[in-house]
Structure formats: C-alpha cells, structure tokens
Amino acid sequence: MSEYTITVIKNExxxxxxxxxxxxxxxxxxxxxxxQDYSEEKGWHNPRIVPYQPLVLDxxxxxxxxxxxxxxxxxxYRTEDGSIKLxxxxxxxxxxxxxNDRLCIPAIDEEFGIKAIKHLVHIDNEWxxxxxxxxxxxxxxxxxxEPYLGVNPSSTYQFIVxxxxxxxxxxxxxxxxxxxxxxxxxxxxxxxxxxxxTAGNYASSLKAQEIVAQxxxxxxxxxxxxxxxxxxxxxSMNVFFKINGEIITPMLNGSIxxxxxxxxxxxxxxxWDVPVxxxxxxxxxxxxxxxxxxxxxxxxxxxxxxxxxIGELAWEGKKMEINGGRTGEISKRLYDTLTGIQYxxxxxxxGWVVDVK
Amino acid sequence: MSEYTITVIKNExxxxxxxxxxxxxxxxxxxxxxxQDYSEEKGWHNPRIVPYQPLVLDxxxxxxxxxxxxxxxxxxYRTEDGSIKLxxxxxxxxxxxxxNDRLCIPAIDEEFGIKAIKHLVHIDNEWxxxxxxxxxxxxxxxxxxEPYLGVNPSSTYQFIVxxxxxxxxxxxxxxxxxxxxxxxxxxxxxxxxxxxxTAGNYASSLKAQEIVAQxxxxxxxxxxxxxxxxxxxxxSMNVFFKINGEIITPMLNGSIxxxxxxxxxxxxxxxWDVPVxxxxxxxxxxxxxxxxxxxxxxxxxxxxxxxxxIGELAWEGKKMEINGGRTGEISKRLYDTLTGIQYxxxxxxxGWVVDVK
Ligand SMILES: Cc1ncc(COP(=O)(O)O)c(C=O)c1O
Ligand SMILES: Cc1ncc(COP(=O)(O)O)c(C=O)c1O
Numbered sequence: 259m260s261e262y263t264i265t266v267i268k269n270e271x272x273x274x275x276x277x278x279x280x281x282x283x284x285x286x287x288x289x290x291x292x293x294q295d296y297s298e299e300k301g302w303h304n305p306r307i308v309p310y311q312p313l314v315l316d317x318x319x320x321x322x323x324x325x326x327x328x329x330x331x332x333x334x335y336r337t338e339d340g341s342i343k344l345x346x347x348x349x350x351x352x353x354x355x356x357x358n359d360r361l362c363i364p365a366i367d368e369e370f371g372i373k374a375i376k377h378l379v380h381i382d383n384e385w386x387x388x389x390x391x392x393x394x395x396x397x398x399x400x401x402x403x404e405p406y407l408g409v410n411p412s413s414t415y416q417f418i419v420x421x422x423x424x425x426x427x428x429x430x431x432x433x434x435x436x437x438x439x440x441x442x443x444x445x446x447x448x449x450x451x452x453x454x455x456t457a458g459n460y461a462s463s464l465k466a467q468e469i470v471a472q473x474x475x476x477x478x479x480x481x482x483x484x485x486x487x488x489x490x491x492x493x494s495m496n497v498f499f500k501i502n503g504e505i506i507t508p509m510l511n512g513s514i515x516x517x518x519x520x521x522x523x524x525x526x527x528x529x530w531d532v533p534v535x536x537x538x539x540x541x542x543x544x545x546x547x548x549x550x551x552x553x554x555x556x557x558x559x560x561x562x563x564x565x566x567x568i569g570e571l572a573w574e575g576k577k578m579e580i581n582g583g584r585t586g587e588i589s590k591r592l593y594d595t596l597t598g599i600q601y602x603x604x605x606x607x608x609g610w611v612v613d614v615k
Numbered sequence: 616m617s618e619y620t621i622t623v624i625k626n627e628x629x630x631x632x633x634x635x636x637x638x639x640x641x642x643x644x645x646x647x648x649x650x651q652d653y654s655e656e657k658g659w660h661n662p663r664i665v666p667y668q669p670l671v672l673d674x675x676x677x678x679x680x681x682x683x684x685x686x687x688x689x690x691x692y693r694t695e696d697g698s699i700k701l702x703x704x705x706x707x708x709x710x711x712x713x714x715n716d717r718l719c720i721p722a723i724d725e726e727f728g729i730k731a732i733k734h735l736v737h738i739d740n741e742w743x744x745x746x747x748x749x750x751x752x753x754x755x756x757x758x759x760x761e762p763y764l765g766v767n768p769s770s771t772y773q774f775i776v777x778x779x780x781x782x783x784x785x786x787x788x789x790x791x792x793x794x795x796x797x798x799x800x801x802x803x804x805x806x807x808x809x810x811x812x813t814a815g816n817y818a819s820s821l822k823a824q825e826i827v828a829q830x831x832x833x834x835x836x837x838x839x840x841x842x843x844x845x846x847x848x849x850x851s852m853n854v855f856f857k858i859n860g861e862i863i864t865p866m867l868n869g870s871i872x873x874x875x876x877x878x879x880x881x882x883x884x885x886x887w888d889v890p891v892x893x894x895x896x897x898x899x900x901x902x903x904x905x906x907x908x909x910x911x912x913x914x915x916x917x918x919x920x921x922x923x924x925i926g927e928l929a930w931e932g933k934k935m936e937i938n939g940g941r942t943g944e945i946s947k948r949l950y951d952t953l954t955g956i957q958y959x960x961x962x963x964x965x966g967w968v969v970d971v972k
Binding site (some may be wrong): 283284287311312313314315316317318319321322324325327329348356360361362399401406407408410411418420422442444445448449450451456457459460461462463464465467468475479483484486487493494504523526563574579603 | 630640641642643648668669670671672673674675676678680681682683684715717718719750754756758762763764765766767775777779792800801802804805806807808813814815816817818819820822824825826840841843850851910926
C-alpha cells in the first residue's frame with residue numbers, strides 16, 4: 259500500500275525560529291505541512307509537502323457545519339546525539355483509523371501516515387528544539403471538505419499534518435496540579451464519540467473547563483455520563499490512582515480515550531512488577547480511600563505532560579490533598595523513565611522509539 | 616446596539632441560477648455571503664456582504680481541531696405577491712446565542728443578526744425560487760478562527776451567513792417516512808451539547824444514520840443517553856405522537872434541540888384547542904399504544920420538511936405501521952397551515968412572518 263510518492267515543494271521563505279525560552283504549546287508552526295486529498299474516485303491521493311499555508315475552503319465545506327473531523331497528537335524528540343525520535347507513532351495512526359471509523363471517514367494507510375510524518379519532520383528537522391524538555395508537537399488531522407449542507411458523510415476529505423515546536427511542559431521540574439471533579443457537564447457517553455479523538459468532544463468540554471479555571475483548577479476530572487459516578491479521564495489526560503500500593507486506572511469502556519501514554523504506563527508498571535489494574539472505579543471509592551489513608555498518589559497521563567501528578571482533587575466541596583500535594587514516587591519514576599526513553603537517555607526495552615531518518 | 620453599517624461589495628460575476636426542477640437541498644449557493652469578525656479588543660466588528668468566496672484559514676485555526684462552532688438554519692419564502700418572507704428569524708437568533716453560550720462563543724447582537732440576514736437575502740433576492748414548495752435556505756454559522764492548538768475558547772471568530780436555493784422537500788405531495796429507533800449509538804446526553812446547534816452533535820450522528828440507511832430507513836429516532844428509554848428526537852427533527860386524541864412531544868430536557876417548528880406546532884395546536892402536552896415519553900409507551908390501537912399518528916417537525924409524517928417506526932425488530940402508513944389528519948393540517956403561513960396564503964395570527972424589505 260505504501261507506494262505513494264510524496265511531492266515536495268520547499269518553502270523559499272523560512273520563518274525565524276522562536277527562542278527556546280519563548281516557546282509555548284501550539285502557538286508557533288514550522289515552515290512546511292503535509293496534505294493529502296481524498297475523493298470517492300481516487301481514494302487517498304496526491305500526498306504533498308508544501309510551505310505552511312492557509313487552507314482555502316468553501317464556506318459550505320462540511321467541516322464547518324457537521325464537524326466530521328478527527329485528529330491526533332504526538333511528538334518528535336531531539337536526543338543527546340542530535341538524532342530525532344518519534345514515540346510509538348503506530349499507536350497514533352491506529353487510533354486515527356479507529357476515530358475515522360466512528361466518524362465515517364475513510365481509513366488512511368497507517369504505514370504511509372508514519373512515513374509522511376517522518377518525511378515532514380525530516381524536512382523541518384531544524385525546528386525540533388534542543389533545550390531540555392522541549393519537543394516538536396505533531397498534529398495530524400482529517401477534515402470533511404465537500405461543500406454540501408446535508409447531514410451525510412462527506413465525499414471528499416483532506417489529511418493534513420502540521421508541526422509546532424513546544425517548550426518544556428514543566429518550567430521548573432515536574433509539578434502537581436489541582437483537578438476538580440465535574441458534576442454537571444458531561445464530556446462523553448457510552449454510544450457517543452468519547453473513544454474517538456474528534457473535535458466535538460473538546461468543544462463540549464470548554465464550558466466546564468472555563469468554570470473550574472475561575473476557581474484555580476487546571477482541568478476537570480470527568481465522570482461517566484450515565485451514572486455520574488465512575489471516573490473516566492481528565493480534560494486531555496487519562497488518570498491513574500495508587501491505592502494501598504496498587505495502581506488503578508479506569509478500564510476502557512467506549513467513552514474514554516485510549517491514550518498512548520496510558521498504555522505505555524501500564525506496560526512499564528507490568529515490566530516493573532508493580533501491581534496495576536484496569537477496572538471501573540467510582541469517585542466515592544477514591545474519597546473513601548483518601549479518608550482512610552489508602553490514597554497514596556494520583557496522576558494524569560498524556561502526550562503533552564507525559565505524567566502530571568495530581569496534588570489536589572476537589573469533589574463536591576471536599577478537597578483531597580494527595581501525597582501532601584507533592585509529586586509521588588511512582589509518578590516521578592514513570593515520568594523519568596518515559597521521558598528518558600523518549601529523549602534516548604534511558605534504554606527502550608519495548609521498541610517504542612522510532613528514528614525519523 | 617444595531618448601529619453597525621454593513622459594507623457591501625457586489626459580485627460582478629453572478630452565477631447562472633439552477634433550474635427550479637434541478638434544485639437539491641444544500642448543493643447550490645448564491646452570489647453573496649455575509650461575514651463579521653470578532654476579536655477580544657473590537658468585539659463583533661466589520662460586518663460585510665461580499666461575493667460568495669472560499670474561507671482562508673490557518674490550518675491551526677481552532678475550528679479544525681476543537682470544533683468550537685455553532686450554526687442555525689431557516690428559510691426565506693417567495694409569496695404569491697412576489698415579496699419575500701422569513702419565518703420567526705428571532706427564534707433562530709435567540710437559539711444561536713444559547714448555542715454560543717454553551718460553546719463559550721461570544722454572543723451576537725440578535726437584532727443585528729436579523730438585519731444582516733434580511734440585507735443579504737435582499738441582495739440575492741433573485742435567488743429566492745418561485746416554484747411551489749421551493750425556498751431559500753439560510754445558514755448562519757460561527758467558527759473559531761484563532762490559530763492555536765490549546766483546548767481553550769478561541770480569541771477570534773467569524774460569523775458567516777450563506778444562502779442556498781432549495782427544491783420542494785416533497786416532490787409529489789407530503790409523504791410519510793420510515794424511521795428506526797436507535798439502540799446502540801447516542802446523539803446527546805444531559806450535561807452534554809444536545810440543546811446546542813453545534814457541529815459535534817451531527818458528527819456523532821453519522822454512524823447510526825449510515826447503518827439504518829442501509830436498511831431503508833430515512834433517519835433514526837434517538838433515545839436518551841442515560842436510560843436509553845425516553846424518546847428524544849429524530850436526526851434533524853423534533854417528534855410528535857398522537858395517542859388517543861392527544862398530541863405528545865418529549866419535553867425539553869437539555870439534550871433535545873429546541874426546534875422553532877416544534878414551538879410553532881405547539882402554538883398552533885393550542886390555538887386550535889387540540890390537546891397537546893410536553894412530557895417524558897418512553898419507547899415502550901409508544902409500542903404499547905401501538906399494540907392497543909391508541910397510536911394514531913406520528914410526525915417529525917423541522918425547518919427542512921416542516922412536517923414529516925412517520926409511516927413506519929422500527930424498534931428492536933418490531934415494525935409499527937402508523938395510520939396505515941399514510942399521512943394523518945393532524946399532520947396534514949399542520950403542514951398545510953404552517954406552509955400556508957410561510958408562503959403567505961394563510962393568515963398569520965401570530966406575527967411569525969417577517970418581511971425582508
Ligand atoms: C481526552 C483525552 N484523553 C487522554 C489523552 C491522552 O492520550 P495520549 O496519551 O495518547 O496523548 C488525550 C490527549 O491526547 C486526550 O485528549
Ligand atoms: C437535531 C435537530 N432537531 C430538531 C430540529 C428542528 O429544528 P427547527 O424546527 O428549528 O428546524 C433540527 C433542525 O433544525 C435539528 O437539527
């Protein structure tokens with residue numbers, strides 16, 4: 259399948275690169291982008307790398323009206339020897355296709371997707387920053403482009419990849435966040451699109467996020483949409499709890515995003531022989547274990563922060579301070595090991611890391 | 616508030632208009648469009664009517680990633696005396712602002728929104744078709760345009776209105792459809808975005824729609840996302856049942872779209888002294904009333920079809936033929952009256968109809 263040839267049109271007016279200490283998440287973009295078109299007659303065709311440029315779309319294009327779109331997020335890392343690595347890009351392409359299926363978007367060729375990402379990152383390799391903790395964020399996405407106001411799957415699409423150099427997530431070492439349990443709003447529900455990485459899930463989360471931010475919380479912890487009782491995930495992270503020595507994470511149920519970092523955490527814990535279990539877990543259970551002293555750690559997992567320790571969890575007016583508000587031992591060990599593997603300073607026993615060349 | 620001046624740039628190359636019998640829903644667009652920008656410093660500003668043209672957007676614009684967008688749908692009708700009318704545009708602008716609130720999009724000036732729509736329709740008035748049952752579909756929508764990959768409300772937006780001449784919904788008179796009750800997929804849930812007219816709701820509905828279409832059903836009937844028991848609405852219509860002489864429609868609960876046609880149907884029934892009630896109603900109750908002969912009619916209500924009689928309702932392998940698969944008396948009366956008011960052939964006792972001049 260992977261015999262497409264990627265046409266390359268070089269950007270003759272490269273931009274100045276932002277200084278390493280000026281980098282923010284998702285604000286700056288590199289000199290090139292990848293685009294591939296889909297039509298019913300030709301399938302996915304005309305893959306090309308072109309100068310970073312605006313999209314020109316009919317105002318009736320379905321993306322603007324019916325939100326038929328999916329996306330992914332992964333990173334390229336600069337290692338000590340100067341080479342550039344990706345972390346489990348196969349997982350992202352696999353998830354992209356699962357999202358495609360839910361949104362009625364034609365599947366992409368996963369292997370070719372990885373090839374396209376590598377090619378693009380290679381062309382913009384000078385944009386992969388060198389400073390510690392920095393990386394190049396990769397955003398593949400697919401949008402429905404047919405100009406038609408009927409609620410139907412589009413007949414045409416574009417698969418696009420853009421790149422954004424990002425600063426270190428933690429400016430002064432890994433740092434616990436405050437999270438608020440959401441009781442009113444719902445992100446996703448069984449039978450909905452929670453397991454897909456699609457725009458609408460994020461649109462629906464903005465309101466809850468805005469409200470808790472005013473109270474000083476970094477993100478919300480979502481409960482299930484049916485019983486408002488089972489823990490699902492955080493705004494853009496999966497979530498783990500350490501209770502009486504055991505690590506627990508909500509099991510995948512169709513409304514939780516299947517995080518690549520989540521899977522990597524589980525694999526690592528198993529490799530270390532640390533007890534880890536995927537199961538349903540209620541917020542009441544968390545609160546009880548907090549009260550009886552069993553709640554030892556809590557942390558989120560995601561591409562952006564890798565591991566984000568939770569120092570405080572607020573629920574119905576009750577505040578649970580976890581591990582004295584400090585980063586826990588297992589959170590720290592996971593963070594150091596995962597980032598170590600990503601940046602090439604720790605041996606990768608899993609074959610997770612992929613060279614860009 | 617309504618002291619904005621709309622700049623007009625006329626299209627010097629108007630398109631040929633499609634023949635009345637070639638019109639389809641949402642396929643053709645007129646010569647002009649309305650655009651207004653939003654920024655934090657200026658608020659909504661620079662309203663303009665320009666030649667219909669592509670949108671030029673940064674590939675990182677938030678609409679493509681996080682689906683922060685809302686839309687509306689209404690129609691302009693050509694009356695017998697040649698004048699052009701809108702049907703309750705205030706309701707659409709009110710709903711647009713309610714959707715805006717849920718999606719963290721800054722409110723528009725509703726009165727000015729109506730003014731902008733009237734101005735645009737007036738400029739493209741030759742596009743309002745004359746043949747019976749045809750109309751000009753009006754699609755206002757707002758998209759988040761800031762190029763930024765963080766999950767946050769955008770700081771910039773565009774409010775856009777496009778127009779599409781549409782054919783008669785029923786080619787040979789009002790015609791019952793077959794509808795399938797959806798048991799697996801969920802469109803919306805309490806605490807979600809069901810009450811807002813936003814892209815993600817439609818994206819999440821495509822899969823269920825695609826599956827029932829293969830079995831010959833026009834649309835799905837959605838049940839509530841929590842108990843999968845209470846009737847919510849049809850793909851793009853609200854729904855009514857006539858049981859033992861009483862008209863019943865699901866009450867608004869936060870996950871059902873507050874249809875303008877739904878409200879008009881309720882008002883008309885009250886005006887006629889036909890018993891009508893908004894309450895929770897289960898699919899079991901419908902099936903029981905079908906079995907004991909109490910289910911007399913069922914129909915959907917929405918801007919596109921106005922009234923769409925349901926001739927067959929399929930649920931868990933059971934098929935309910937309603938009113939012998941023919942259009943019921945009350946469905947017909949509502950359809951004739953509502954379209955009569957819209958096209959100016961029936962007196963409008965409610966002040967629903969608004970002149971475009
Ligand atoms: C809703 C949601 N959950 C979880 C995650 C974590 O997934 P991953 O580890 O693949 O980045 C993300 C971010 O990508 C997300 O958006
Ligand atoms: C989901 C949904 N429900 C109901 C309706 C009917 O609303 P209205 O009567 O305002 O067109 C629509 C269409 O607009 C819709 O998209």
